[in-house]
Amino acid sequence: MPPPVKLAIIGGGPSAFYVASRLLSLLPLNDPMSPPLRVHMYDRLWAPHGLVRYGVAPDHPEVKNCTNKFDTTATDPRFHFFGNVNVGSTPLHSIPHALHLPLTSILNNYSHLLFATGCTMPTLHPAIPPSVCCISALSLVHWYTQHPSRPPPPALDKISHLTIIGQGNVSLDIARILLTSPSVLRQYDVPEHVLEVLSRSTIKHVSIVGRRGPLEAAFTTKELREMINLPEASMIPIEPNLLIPPSGVTLTRQQRRTLELLQKGSKNPPGSTPKSWSLHFYRSPASITPPSSASALDMATLTLAHTRLDPATCRAVPTGESSTLPTSLVVTSLGFHADPETTFFDPALRHLRAYGGRIACSKGSALKNIYASGWAANGAKGVIASTMIDAYAVASTILSDIVPSSKAVITAVPPPPEMEIAPDELLNHHPDLDALPSEIVHGIKDGMVTQYDDWKVIDAEEIRRGRALGKERERMGWDEVPSFIALSRARP
Known part of the structure; x- marks a missing residue:
């Protein structure tokens, strides 16, 4: 043996x-x-x-x-x-x-x-380091999932326009959460204190920026379809010429479906909803200028370098042009x-x-x-x-x-x-x-x-608390975990 x-x-x-x-x-x-x-x-x-x-x-x-x-x-x-x-x-x-x-x-x-x-650890962008107007996607995700690192809640009541750098599924997750009514999210595993902050959100538009084109976007068609079908938000139409595949390129099934969804556009016509979102292709952050005052109406200025796809390497390379995007908060979602x-x-x-x-x-x-x-x-x-x-x-x-x-x-x-x-x-x-x-x-x-037995007792309690509130679960924080475990271990 x-x-x-x-x-x-x-x-x-x-x-x-x-x-x-x-x-x-x-x-x-x-x-x-x-x-x-x-x-x-x-x-x-x-x-x-x-x-x-x-x-x-x-x-x-x-x-x-x-x-x-x-x-x-x-x-x-x-x-x-x-x-x-x-x-x-x-x-x-x-x-x-x-x-x-x-x-x-x-x-x-x-x-x-x-x-x-x-x-x-979140991968950061060298041109826009963390600041009062730039945070990582990981911080935002950890906030709404009540991670033990306890990142501070974003000041959503002072934000009208949010920009996400990166076009992966995490970016679309964040955009979807911020553009969905808290009354819809309430049924899921969203802590009450998170719902309270979301209920005070003043976000009207979310921009999702990527350095390459729609064929290279990392999000899945499932996540894109969910964005397109958001009940209270509409997508700003994409320039048609951006959705024409290069000649001689054989599209994968996902690429073909992505282009079809983007050409079709969102379920709600543009301008018919209180909130909106947009995809910005061939753009890369170059710098960010903080707002000149603390007023909620005064936005930061995000400078975006225009890019094109190098066909030999499939990498984004700068064209030398740039543009600016006024925004309240930038969220970098560039991987980990x-x-x-x-x-x-x-x-x-x-x-x-x-x-x-x-x-x-x-x-x-x-x-x-x-x-x-x-x-x-x-x-x-x-x-x-x-x-x-x-x-x-x-x-x-x-x-x-x-x-x-x-x-x-x-x-x-x-x-x-x-x-x-x-x-x-x-x-x-x-x-x-x-x-x-x-x-x-x-x-x-x-x-x-x-230990796992402790977790199963907590798991059952979180589900019980959630059911009392009409939701999937209500999470427990570490501040009450030790005492709760001590009580459960003491029970015969």
Whole structure:
């Protein structure tokens, strides 16, 4: 029988859970050929599920159905979740109340380690750094999903025109939330304090700016269709010549459908609704000039460089022309990258140094029994379905190291031929399977560390509170979590 395996997973989002669920299913509990196994998951957030809870738009509840599978994974007695635990160095956007756990405590207690820490930092635009009139999309998303980092609410009651830089799905999510009536959003997982701010919003128009054309826009047709069908907003028509594909270009199905939707325009005729939105193609931010006064009527001036698409590289290049766009607030939505403070971060890649699911040292050798999955390994790309596929492949790679003869390892991604496996000098070859780092033991006792049973009690309470308000759920904040957990643990 293979030696016992004790895997620590850092991160509690979809990638982490998919790797855990795959390993637990491939190494059945009662199979005499399976090695003794423990999977311990650590997350800096007190609630599990990562982007599913704190990144998915609240009016897309169907995307969160994957948590049912995660709940099933958590019932395996070999699995344990520990929330509100920040492993390693303090991240740039730390959670103040999270328990600090040195990485050495993980290395001393586990035989295998998986980083599933995601890409938690927003990519900023050098021409328009954060300021009073420019914020990141991540800050706005974390506000309306009640992320534990607790970003301040935007002053929507002082904004009439908002500009989003970037044309991905996150941009359309934000625009849709801001252009949808709070009475419609109330049925979803939107906190009451967020609804209160949205109810005072004075936003009349949202501009969505991209440096390339409609064929290169990153949003999906599903998200575009939702924007076009907004009941209380209309789209400003796009210049027809922008919607003519270049000669000789074969369109994909999505590109063809995108052009059809943009040519058709919004459900509501322009000018017939209290709110509106527009797509601006071939424009890139050049600078932003703050308003000259604090008056809500005085807007910032966003200068946009005009661009064209270089057919050889498909990159946007400046034409030398520019224009200005008066706006109340700019939101940059240009993607995400991993936290530079994360161990094994590669500045050139902007995520962890990983190849085929294996973490590599700076000299290029793979570190034995240390892995990465999801956005942490590959960068911020793909959706939950692609995350699952990647996670399953990484699980097979881990399994190939645990049980080399297993039939399930055929999907493992081998390291490049030139990559050697470095000697295993970091992890514990003979860990106590049921022991926990002392910091975690004390954290659980003090009510600072959450476990999955705690989450399920909170989950049920959030749903109960939501039903009382006629909505999906009403979220609980950390300010009441410790006392609520203490009461639930005290009940017989």
